[in-house]
Amino acid sequence: QNEQFIPALVYRTGPYAPNGIPFANGVADYWTLLNERDGGINGVKIVFEECETGYATDKGVECYERLKGKGPTGAAYFSPLSTGITFALTDKVPGDKIPLLTMGYGRSESRNGAVFPWNFIAVGSYWTAADVAIQHIAKELGGFDKLKGKKISLVYHDSPYGKEPIAALEARAKLNGFDFKAIPVTHPGVEQKSQWLAIRQDRPDYVLLWGWGVMNSTSIKEAAAVGFPREKVIGVWWSGAEPDVTPAGEQSAGYKALMLQHGPGKFAVHADLEKNVVSKGKAAAKEDFAQVLYNRGLINSMIGTEAIRTAMKKYGNKPMTGEQVRWGFENLNLTAARIKELGFEGMLQPLRFSCEDHQGADVARMQQWDGKAWKTISDYYKADDSILAPLVKENAAKYATEKKITARDCSKES
Amino acid sequence: MIAFGQFLEVLVSGLLAGVLYSLVALGFVLIFKASGVFNFAQGAMVLLAGLALVRSLDFMVAKGLPFWAAIVIALLFAAVVMAITAWMVERFVLGPLINQDGLTLFMSTIGVTFMIEGGAQMLFGSDVYPLRLFPSDAWFLFEGSFPGGILVSKIDVWGGLIAAVLVVGLALFFQKTKTGRALRAVADDHAAAQSVGISLNWIWFIVWLVAGLVALVAATVWGTKLGVQFSITFLALKALPVLIIGGFTSVPGAIVGGLIVGAGEKLAEAYLGPFIGGGIEYWFAYVLALVVLMARPQGLFGERIIERI
Amino acid sequence: MSSAAAPLASGISEKAVPEKSLLSVNNIEVIYNSVILVLKGVSLDVPAGGIVALLGANGAGKSTTLKAISNLLRAERGDVTKGKILFESNEVQNLSPNELVRRGCIQVMEGRHCFGHLTIEENLMTGAFTRTDGKAAVMRDLDLVYGYFPKLKQRRNSQAGYTSGGEQQMCAVGRALMSRPKMILLDEPSMGLAPQIVEEIFEIVKHLNEKEQVSFLLAEQNTNMALRYARYGYILENGRVVMDGDAKSLSENEDVKEFYLGISDGRRKSFREGKHYRRRKRWLA
């Protein structure tokens, strides 16, 4: 069979469904596009199957076990879109030899490909995000020196996901001399009155928001209720999509969020999608077409399929095994030209993985919700590696000792 | 003065937040008091009511109806949906389970929860749907005395008013009417209630209907606060400590419990949280409930647990 | 009310088959949990205005029979698998219990079953749940019940769960009276009551029967009392009716005397004289 099987862990029901649905749609539609337009990847048809996780780790593991062996060569890669599932699978994928594509989420230290050969935290980690957010604040204030003595609070989802950025922010706080305060919100985040009252009294200069699902819109509403200026609230890229702002209505106007490089809106690839997928009635998307999370789903699929394509260059145009796809990821080089060719120009900067670097890029932009639409308001910031690299190194080393992993020597790999 | 202003602000917002929990807790109380069933499905019913309301409202507005007319029709539609639910629950689940013990009935309401959650999302979608029925900005009171004033959310005040009206109405209903008495009888002993000619089927339909309508009211308030979406079902967990503190069987208890829980958890989060790490609201409410129970095992206003031999 | 379908059994037996039966049970079979067969064909008749006693040892199936009639069986996972039950000549085995109460047939369950959290007075008032004849009439009957059981009046505001066993029993009987029934199924009304009160309860039964034309089917262990007040009796053993007859002939039957009245050789035996675990002689079923 000339079929490449790719599993999709999704959550289209449950508390995080409003955010899970557009992402899953984007993921699926891009694969459909490849099949419809190109007949797959280099003639190998993509077959995919969704499995509902409901954002629950144990369901995610079950889905993983169910799908990992499907298709002629097994699953090409997994993308769980959940930090919890990512953590659980990180331990399993080396045994099953399947790469894990966690674009913009998951373990920040898994950027270190020597210790995490199977994890690809493509495009950006939470530490990237945290660093870029501070850079943007500095720019708004007029320079890094202005950060000194300022107060920045982090309102976060009380889970590994929400806690990831704290390390990077603390490092930044030490460096730039601002007061940093972390304020947890219990899952799922429907009640945040006391947190925002504290903010009202504390009057921080900025609030960073690390929420997911209902927590985001609730935060924005509470910010509005306590009169905290929305312009001073900066969300991570998982807090910067349409479902996060629409429930709060006009109260969201002014709210800012990071972009995982891309925003909403139609680009070249969307024209292809409309022509080959939407018009044929094969689209999963409905009104979420070209929304933020939908576009992110597209990019997620694109990076995955490009990795497969890269692998095929080495192993031939046939279905790839997980191990081969891993090689493909590690040697993936998405140049600006290639990105343009794929129709993603404007959504993504060049991206290049290597043995040491499983993140491939560390730039991000800022967008702002004007009450009706997201508007890009900044140019690309590059995360400061002098701060993040030691963090990655330290944490990866810790993981390696804990798990008794001997790190690969990347200098020896071709 | 600032400190006192802050304290007052946290207290007031806590009290009001608590009353909003009470709105959900009331639904539990109703069904427990009237049938001895701990209705796990109350959170799901709020979701269902909210979805039915917001989806039909959106539909009607899209059709070009004036907003007020759309609201009236949508409320009616949601009420009908709740009535149908009540009827089905009675007919297919509780009816056949007459005379079973509390745990079995509790478990069956969990089955009902699954069905409602699945059905509601299948019929009305699992996205987030904004609802705007109440103003969601705030008043700032006593700005003269406290810098920045005391913040009071308007929607919380609305919620509080509605809850108060509901409580008075329901309390009168239970204590003063023949049906109210019958409901309490059913809660004590199904078989005996049947033997004196109380129709359990009818009673259960009525009480689930009323609980459904209370859920609809809760959905209007909470839907405005959160947007109508699956997470609304988690309110049930916030309502539980309210329920225990007030006592499962007391309608006014639901309000008092709400006030205590709301004020307690917000004050704890504000004044204790910073020292031990924050995010303590959830368990604090439950620990508060535990402490109250140690003093009064049936909650503050619950009926005495009869221990005789 | 249709009196058209008169029982056709007239003349089949010498026993005084009442010409107008209010309740008739025809050969019913009851199974619990779909495995335990308890009633194996029980038939009985209660004439309008009659008092009929249902006697039998523990576990013979008296309560089961009553519950089958009042349709409370289903709630205990029991089922009437065969036979018919007619009340006022209408089949009732598929009615809901409350419909039956509405039609005038109410059961006083064995083991009290008061509503523990309701006060005595509220308990009594629930008995009037199905009535539609106005508050005044209900209040009159409440006074009547208090008249029968002054002890209840004393305790009217106590929660029933905290009253003594006997008080609860009175409450249960009083509650049934509140529905103004045509027929009462009384399950062990005398259990746990002081002799004086037992006497009173049976007097009340008699009074209601004579003055208000209420019919009774009593399941009773106190055979002595039951046969004194009933006109007709059935004896149930092991889920079957083994003997029936009018009260007088039953109480003169030697076996009944021995086993149910504790009289042998013409005198009451002392309980001290009980032989060691007599093997019971049983009627052939």
Add this chain to the structure above:
Amino acid sequence: MFYRETGQFKTSYAADMQIFPIRQDRIALWVLLAVAFIGIPLLNAFHIWPFGNEYMLRAILIPFLILSLAAIGLNILTGYCGQLSLGSGAFMAIGAYSAYKFGTGVHIPFGLFDLSIPPLPMLPSILLGALMSAVVGILFGIPSLRIKGLYLAVATLAAQFFFDWVFIRVKWFTNYNSSGSVSAPDLNFFGFVVNAPIERYLLCLIFVAIFALLAKNLVRGNIGRQWMATRDMDIAAELMGIRPLYAKLSAFAISSFIMGVAGALWAFVYLGAWEPLAFSIDRSFQILFMVIIGGLGSILGSFLGAAFILVLPILLDQVPHALGVPISVETVSLLVFIVTGALICWLLIVEPRGFARLWSTGKEKLRLWPYPY
């Protein structure tokens, strides 16, 4: 016809007090154990359906065994001792995190002297972890002396939410990992590292078999009768000399010990890496469902309930796919919700006492067969 106890005479009370007094039952049990311990490894070794891949072991049998164990734990508390608890998740979490700490080395600076325990081997880690769970279980069991029924159930939620919070907030438990998520150390049992799915399966099976037997012994012994007496009528039990303090707290201790073991296995063997959400309130409810659906007060029921609650949704999820019906995952998972809910209700209507009772009624019928009663 063939299921009869007639002709099987017991000559001693010891024989009469076996777990399965009827010979046919005993044979069935041995067959089952043989299948579990020998048959499945064999099938797996030769990749015979349904063990063609690891899915059956990893995604179904292992979680099934572990959750059955947890259900046994809760069944002791709720089914046998009548103390309704919604805190199972917390006790599993305590087992998991304590075992993790013991497995990776405990270090508590006490000022004057430091308490330092070097990393312990797996077995003692798990057992000590479970012991911690038992201790906390006793602590949170104390309110049960005063609080009853549903009130107690909701009070146990205090434990649930408190420990959810503790394991998120207290970094010590997660060895100061920045994200607060931890991953299990090697499953090293006396030098043998358990790794392959079949080894993991056997490990769980051994734990489950042993604890199920111990639990069964307890519940049919004196302490078990004390628990049941307390459950059925606590006042009368006390009047007969059963100390509620001892009966209830021992139930809490044993139950949380077993749940602690289950928690450690869940974390170490099934998940590998976990965060507190793995032991959230949802887990508590899941286990409670298992116990109620399986049958309160029945060890066998714990297994049946676990199978139903865990496996049914997984199977339902795959039905449309297997049949080739094109339905979106969203619809499927909502349908799974609805069908699971409906089946729960249906089952309760058929038999409110759960599978265990259904099972024994079935046996009763079999004994009477071919007569209906």
Add this chain to the structure above:
Amino acid sequence: MRAPDGPPVTAGDVLLSIDNVSLSFGGVKAVSGVSFDIRKGEIRAIIGPNGAGKTSMLNIINGFYHPQEGVITFKGEARARMRPHDAADGGIARTFQNVALFRGMTALDNIMAGRTLKMRRNMFWQMLRIGPALAEEVEHRHRVEEIIDFLKIQEIRRTPVSRLPYGLQKRVELGRALAMEPELLLLDEPMAGMNIEEKEDMSRFILDVNDHYGTTIALIEHDMGVVMDLSDRVVVLDHGIKIADGTPNEVKSNQAVIDAYLGVAH
């Protein structure tokens, strides 16, 4: 109002004495200023109209209710307050007016549960159920089987008690109390809801327990026939007050008793 104690009917010391005991619930005076004693080896009946405080009296004796006033002396030891299981430890067992069996257990387990206090093996041994633990279990099973034989309930050993008819439940309950090998057995209306034949059986059991084991029995019963025939001495309560105390015959002809309780002379 205190009736003079009759001449000693049964030889024996005072096992239990109640001295001026009062108990009230809120406004309800369940027992007020009652004194009487129970002698070793006798059958002592407590009678009185409904709500007179008989059950409350038993509840006081075995520590379930704590009287506001008065002293209870059991086996020479005065005590004001004790926990129910201490009473059980001391050798007081009872049956209940509304059958209080452990409904989810079989008859056998119910009676075995009565042996709890006599069983010594700790949880660890029970868990393993080998050696001494098994031996203990078997030994107690023997004792319980004796009781089962004695009460003639062999057939229902393995039946869950909730399925038993009322009369048999009462018998199992008696068995459970007997399993405790009590010195003082409190029976609260053991024959309510039984027919004559069953009452005769039950009477036989009570007498046998009294004869064979020398167990002292306090008996509440509304059937005057039973009371008259079985008991050695009778105490009569009304409205929480003792109105008579004496031999059955004395009590039977006491006018106060007739007025308050019997209605007609028996």
